[in-house]
Amino acid sequence: MLSACAVALRAGARRSVRRLPTRARVLPVTAARLQRQLSTSTARTTDLSARGMIIQTLSSVGSKREVQQYLSLFTGVSSQRFAVIKVGGAILTDHLDELCKALGFLYTVGLYPVIVHGAGPQLNNLLEEAGIEPQFExxxxVTDAKTLRVARNLFMKENMNLVNKLEEMGVHAQPLTTGMFRAEYLNKEKWGLVGKVTGVNxxxxxxxxxxxxxxxLTSMxxxxxxxxxNVNADVAAAELARALEPLKVVYLSEKGGLFDASGSKISAINLDEEYDHLMSQSWVKYGTRLKIKEIKELLDTLPRTTSVAIIHPGDLQKELFTDSGAGTLIRRGNKLHSASSLSDFKDVEALKAVLIRDREGPDAKATVDEYIEFLKENPFKAYYDGPMNALAIVLPANDGRHPTLATLTITKAGWLTNVADNIFTTLKKEHPxxxxxxKEDDENLGWFYDKSDGSVTSEGCRMFWYGLGNSKEINKLMHDFTLHGRAMLGDSNLESRLQKAASKASSTKPKAQQARNYSTLARRPILSTPLFGQSKGRGYVTQTNPNPPIGKKNASMDRxxxxxxIGARGYTGQELIRLLDAHPNMELRHVSSRELAGQKLEGYTKQDVVYENLSPEDVRDMEKRGDVDCWVMALPNGVCKPFVEAVYEGRKSSNHKSVIVDLSADYRFDNTWTYGLPELVPRANLTAATQIANPGCYATAAQLGIAPLVPHLGGMPHVFGVSGYSGAGTKPSPKNDVENLTNNIIPYSLTGHIHEREVSTQLGAEIAFVPHVAVWFRGIHHTISIPLKQSMTSRDIRQIYQDRYAGEKLVKVVGEAPSVKNISGKHGVEIGGFEVDKSGKRVxxxxxxxxxLKGAATQCLxxxxxxxxYAEYEGIPVM
Known part of the structure; x- marks a missing residue:
């Protein structure tokens, strides 16, 4: 049973006739009085199904590891130390629903932020209506008695509006409208009834x-x-933070963050490293400069574990529960130190403790001792923060080897405060x-993909690199790694010594091991194996082909x-021309179009190219002479066969063997051709191929949207697809007639479309596909209904997709359903939604x-x- 006072508050929130008088609702609330109000309240029992649903939704904005990690962090402190959230007046008027949904999520998973709000824009409007001209110094x-009276009534109203909205959603909220802040006059003569906070209740x-x-809370x-x-809401939030020392201080903003000179959102600011440089920039002025300065002054008075986020209310979950965040994260951070000799470390024993914390077993200490001996005798560069929450050691290039990140160890605190990102930023500055x-099963593999330019897998390990711009250099590195594994990255003598030391240690009686700090790093050898956690990864080359087939033109060519x-007139041909113009290792030598023969090719700047009208005989002779390394057939369905046969004919009397990529549907069902969907077809097949059937645009998106769930299918997936009219080609028809399409949508075919057969064949599972065309120019949207053979959650399904496409630079798994507007002009696929029905057996x-692009030209490239x-993504701006 709720107490009478609590019942009255709840009833008032529901607009009941049993509403407390205004005077009673604004009395100062003491701790004892509030405790009496609520002491008879039954303990809130979280609805487990609702909690699961919320956690599932949280997992839709980040990986399982991220969500669990941050939930553990936030729930590991006392409730009042989770977060202080400042809500501006504009958020209350324009984004109230988003705010309440975000707060509802937090409440349901057992997190209780302290909310303090303002009402500045509303106050300006009310003062204007009352004939009071706002004054600022x-x-x-400047707050006089009239202004204060209007402000006080407004704050009560806005506070109860927010409380009522939360209560309607089942979120228990307590209005604390007065008595929360003690204050003295800021300057009575100058600003009137404006307060300077001196204490918090x-x-x-x-x-x-x-x-x-x-x-x-209100900022009164x-x-x-x-x-x-009257107290400024930002000031009130800062004083709350100083009193409560929360993990997060959140300023909700319509803009969703701070922006740099180019208009790009600043993802993170590490004040200890960046403040002086940032404040020297010409674009850091006015409100931005003041905000950064005030936040620094606030964080300087708080524990280093506290950070500030400036975020839009709709992105609050992503900001709180993912590594990437969504707004601007500001933290003090820790300055990074560097060392190039053991004497640079204040305490070598402390260094050993850091190196040993991610190892286990009786050989750990002996192995680390050997590593320390190696560092005494060999050059290295180490990077670390003051508390040693993060340590990276780089071995320089020698004997033809590239600079190697030999050690990377991060504690929980280092990971959650993004010291790892700081270190990688420094590494990229100092090591081009x-x-x-x-390890291939590392749960943070995606983090490394973001830091790298490419990777390759061998014997359960994935090698990453960045900065290796020369294709020949990359090919050699990959070739050596696939042959020799990790040994090629380290010093072979050291490897032998480490193993000998470990063997010797293991033959002795095990000694008690130091208690291990929590770390997101997995157990690993010291050299060349920086790891984070454990999860299932994928084993394929994501960047270059280490062993191009003999006789094929490859990255080792000196030209x-x-x-x-062939067929350059269409939309796809034009997009491919644009991509080839930017490709560093390909030149467009011939373009064939009967209608445009003799005209200069526009949009290609490397050299002058004139359209030709090439016949099959011309193609045969060019192949025979070895004039072309790659033929791209961009012709309508059923037209390219004579040209392909001409290439075959030319090969018969020549050692030259070019590559053919066909953009039509003519060879997609021919088993002698390789189906060219790199994200689903083994890349080894494509690196060995000389004739590739490029998938259809509808079919690419549909396959990528269904493939991860094929093992879980409980019936036939149904795909409802809608394309812009560029998909209907350039030849005039009702399906690309804008006037006909306006206020209209046209199905291509109701059953039996060729892409239905294509997707079913490639996935090995029957699907139903109904394609349509609409009035926009480019972009396809698929809504795919997939029956499941067993009940699954949205979170589980999203995790399956994230794991399946980890490291795929042209596939982006998102939380919400993606939109055509956002994908237009981009080179990849976005997959999202993941909404499961009540049974859990349909998603x-x-x-x-x-x-x-990815539906044609990008995939072709x-x-x-x-x-x-060449590198798989060479010449392709990745997502």
Whole structure:
């Protein structure tokens, strides 16, 4: 049973006739009084199904590891130390629903932020209506008695509006409208009834949280003699933070963060490293400069574990529960130190403890001792923060080897405060090239993909690199790694010594091991194996082909590959021309179009190219002479066969063997051709191929949208697809007639479309496909209904997709259903939605793709790169 006072508050929130008088609702709330109000409240029992649903939704914005890690962090402190959230007046008027949904999520998983709100824009409007002209001095509102009266009534109203909205959603919220801040006059003569906070009523806040209520505060304060004073909401939030010392201080903003000179959102600011440089920039001025300065002054008074986030309310979950975040994260951080000799470390024993914390077994200490001996005798560069939450050691290039990241160890605190990102930023500044390895089952593999330019797998380990711009250099590195594994990255003598030391140690009686700090790093050898956690990864080459087939044109050539484009007039041909113009290792030598023969090719700047009208006989003779390394057939269905046969004919009397990539559907069902969808077809097949059938645009998105769930299918997936009219080609028809399409949507075919057969054949599972065309120009959206053979959660399904496409630079798994508007002009596929029905045995997945890019030209270039021996994403702006 709720107490009478609590019942009245709840009833008032529901607009009941049993509403407390206004005067009663604004009395100062002491801790004892609030405890009496709520002491008879039954303990809030979380609805387990609702909790599971919320955690599932949280997992849709980040990986399972991220969500669990941050939930563990946030719930590992006392409730009042989770977060202080400042809500501006504009958020209350324009984004109230998003705010309440975000707070509802947090509440349901047992997190209780302390909310303090303002109402500046509303106050300006009310003062104007009352004939009171707002006055500001140095950016602070001058508050007289009339202004204060209007402000006080407005704050009460906005507070109850927020409380009512939360209560309607089943979120218990406690209005704490006065008595929460003690204050004295800021400067009575200058600003009137404006307060400077001198104290916070922590007890009342803690009592509300302990009884299962979200505390909702207004930025009003009181003097010792009871005078109400107006306080800026940002100031109130800062003082709350100083009193509560939360993990997070969140400023909700319509803009969703701070922006740099180019208009790009700043993802993170590490004040200890960046503050002086940042404040020297010409674009850091006015409000941005003041905000950064005030946040630094706040964080300087708080524990280093506290960070500030500036975020839009709709992105609050992503900011709180993912490594990448969504707004601007500001933290003090820790300055990084470097060392190039053991004497640079203050305490070598402390260094040994750091190196041993991620190892286990009786050989750990002996192995680390050997490593220390190696460092005494050999050059290295180490990077670490003050508390040694993160340590990286780089071995320089020698004997033809590239600089190698030999050690990377991160504690929980180092990971959650993004010291790892700081270290990698420094590494990239000081080491233009770097190579390292990670276990293939590492749960943070995606983090390494983001830091690298490419990777390759061998014997359960994945080698990453960045900065190796020369294709020949990359090919050799990959070739050596696949042959020799990790030994090629380290010093072979050292490896032998480490193993000998470990063997010797293991033959002795095990000694007690030091208690291990929590670390997201897995157990590993010291050299060349920086690891984070354990999860299932994928084993395929994501960058270059280490062993191009003999006789094929590959990255070791001393000239660019020569490309001929047959059928260059269409939309896809034009997109491919644009991509080839930017490709560093390919040249477009021939373009064939009967209608445009004799005209200069526009949009290609490397050299002048004139359209030709090439016949099959011309193609045969060019292949015989070895004039072309790659033929791209960009012709309508059923037209390219004579040209392909001409290439075959030319090969008979020549040692030259070019690559053919066909963009039509003519060879997609021919088993002698390789189907060119690199994300689903083994890349080894493509690197060995000389004839590749490029998939259809609808079919690419549909396959990528269904493939991860094929083992879990409980019936036939149904795909409802809608494409822009560029998919209907350039030849005039009702399906690309804008006037006909306006206020209209047209099905291509109701059953039996060729892409239905294509997807079913490639997936090995029957699917139903109904394609449509609409009035926009480019981009496809698929809504895919997938029956499941057993009940699954949305979170589980999203994790399956994340694991399946980890490291795929042209596949992006998102939380919400992706939109065509956002994919237009991009080179990949976005997959999201993952909404499961009540039974748990049907999920709806959405996929979007630009039909002219990843649906055609971009995918063609991926296949060309692989078949010709270049980096797979060469010339492709990845997502």
């Amino acid at each position: 140095e950016g602070i509102r 922590k007890e009342a806040i803690e009592a509300a949280i302990s009884c299962g209520y979200l505390p909702i 304060a009181e003097t010792e003699d009871g005078q109400i004073l 090239q770097l190579v390292w390895t990670v 660019p590959a020569r490309v001929a484009l 709806v997945v959405c996929a979007t793709i630009d039909n002219l 991926q296949n060309m790169n692989l078949a010709l021996g």
